[in-house]
Amino acid sequence: MLLSIAAEASEAWLDVERAYIRQSPNATSPVIGLLERGDRVQVAEESGAPEGWTLLHPFGAVRSRYLAAVPPEGTGAPFDYLYGRVIARSAEVRSSASSEARVVGHHARGHVLAFKPPTAGPGEWLERPDGTFLARADVKFLVGSALEGVSEPPPELAWVLRRVRVHAPDDPKGATAVLERYTALEVFSVGSKVQTSRGTVPRDAIRLSHAHPRPAGIGPQERWVHVDTLEQVLTAYEGDHLVFATLVSTGKRGWETPTGLFRVWLKLRHGEMRGRRAAYLVEEVPHSLFFGEDTALHGANWHDRFGTAVSHGCINLSPADAAWLFRWAPPELPEGWHGILPGSAGLQALWVSIEHGDAHQAAAARATARSARNALPAECSGLTENGAGTAG
CATH class of the missing domain: 2.30.30.40 (SH3 Domains)
Known part of the structure; x- marks a missing residue:
């Protein structure tokens, strides 16, 4: 059970490299959060905590000897x-x-x-x-990507991957327009070419996002995201309501992002990431949401190739999109905290659903193909799903 503080709060700063926030003022109590040197936290002025402990606002406890009344030297945002x-x-x-x-x-x-x-x-x-x-x-x-996702998007959205010239829709003079990379377009129909709100676009020049049904096990009021590693897109939901869509970069060949349904177990403001199978190092990776074993949704300020699989397994977002997702994803990170472990704190966390392609659309297409075959005359029953006939 979380120990909440109702007393008026004041400020303190962490004066050691890092420290755990515990559920209650006891060294054996579960760890529910993290602090790093220079983090500013809210504490209760009259907490009544056991000797050697300080209670935090709105909940949790940390050892008093780790805190200082003024910011440590050399720390910054x-x-x-x-x-x-x-x-x-x-x-x-x-x-x-x-x-x-x-x-x-x-x-x-x-x-x-x-x-x-x-x-x-x-x-x-x-x-x-x-x-x-x-x-x-x-x-x-390095300069971070300027990509920003779309809030309250239409059910189907196309993202331009490369600069492309299109014919304006319903223009008798055949006028053309140039669409810049990362332009978001409402989709009307999809085939070898895609009909959009700005004209007809080649299918290989875009990525497509669309609304997905809520997976079993996720409540009607819960927040969750769907990541399609084939299209390299992320969509975010509140229950059944689509609230956000953007491009991402998932794991490249040999480093594929795991598929399945996961829950975020650590929400971390920033931190260092090192490779286990590859010798890479990235410092101060911002806005990380960890799920599975050690995979995360996080900001990436070192590339601008969203819509393409380039990561070592994590799901890269542009700096602006990662900041939005971090703010929106439950639970809220208490002011000054470096990280929070929702499960240990007994708080709801973001669900993460990852698929390679659209399983629901693929199943519907297979069902349609089966129905079509069942309706064929007997002499056509040798047709396969790809249209090739059997010898006979």
């Missing part, structure tokens, strides 16, 4: 960071902004790192969140 990819074979990490400074580590080519914004314009050195430095020449800055 993680989403103010700049991100860059290491382009040197082995970039040296130095203790200060000088080539004569002590080397305290290395980062391999391809690592995506966080940096503090420069205070005096571009220079030769980039400062890391921990106060160490990398040479500017060893890093290529």
